[in-house]
Amino acid sequence: MKKSSMEDMKEEGYPEEYRRIGEAALLLCTWKHTKLDPKEAMELEQLKKKYLGTKPEVPASHPSPPPPPPPPAVPLQQDLNLLPGYNPPDILSLPALEGIIGSNCSKPFEKQLTPSDVEDGQSRLAIHISTVKELKKLLNEDESLSDGIPVTVYDVNGKEFNMEFKVWASKLHVLTGGWKTFCHHHKLIQDKDFVTLRMFRHVQTQKICFLITSRRVPDAEPTTHKRKVKTKVAPSKQTKTSSR
Numbered sequence: 001m002k003k004s005s006m007e008d009m010k011e012e013g014y015p016e017e018y019r020r021i022g023e024a025a026l027l028l029c030t031w032k033h034t035k036l037d038p039k040e041a042m043e044l045e046q047l048k049k050k051y052l053g054t055k056p057e058v059p060a061s062h063p064s065p066p067p068p069p070p071p072p073a074v075p076l077q078q079d080l081n082l083l084p085g086y087n088p089p090d091i092l093s094l095p096a097l098e099g100i101i102g103s104n105c106s107k108p109f110e111k112q113l114t115p116s117d118v119e120d121g122q123s124r125l126a127i128h129i130s131t132v133k134e135l136k137k138l139l140n141e142d143e144s145l146s147d148g149i150p151v152t153v154y155d156v157n158g159k160e161f162n163m164e165f166k167v168w169a170s171k172l173h174v175l176t177g178g179w180k181t182f183c184h185h186h187k188l189i190q191d192k193d194f195v196t197l198r199m200f201r202h203v204q205t206q207k208i209c210f211l212i213t214s215r216r217v218p219d220a221e222p223t224t225h226k227r228k229v230k231t232k233v234a235p236s237k238q239t240k241t242s243s244r
Contacts, residue, residue, distance in 0.1 A: 100202055101209075111196075112194050118190050125179045126173070138208070151210055188214060
């Protein structure tokens, strides 16, 4: 009969320390195949957690619930009339406008310039009605678009342009007056240039002001939006038939 490894070590004169290490190794190997009762298993798990810092395993029959899915993101352009991929901050931090723009500022609104926006004969920037609805939230009761509101328009360098924010008889809301000068100063062109508007109240004077920034998109498609013009239809003439 073949002798065990421990007996071989004893007969061959191994030191006592080596024999104890061998016994411990054999004992650990046998523990791997030893089935513990539930009480011993629980005590062993608690000791592991206490001395090794391990967390008890969650039984497979009770898996942890998956995390809730994040809420769907709302595209910024849906709220602010911005083009996809362009996300300007609500309030710009510009050294040239320090002490001018405060927290009383509108959201940014972007527009692709149309041919009429840059035409010298028009000399106005048309503003969409959905944008105007948001801008009106900053107006006081005594500020009337029908009468026109004098405003100061700033560019990113702090240069001032005097304009007027008003609604024409055709119900078109515009920035007029110095818009032509602004357009020429920044060499704006139709379709390729996009302007972003922010309306705010001057921190010191509390007067209505605008900040207009621009960016050029060389491969932008020309705008196809056309303003609908209501035409009056003449009433049709009805022929009277005489009764016999």
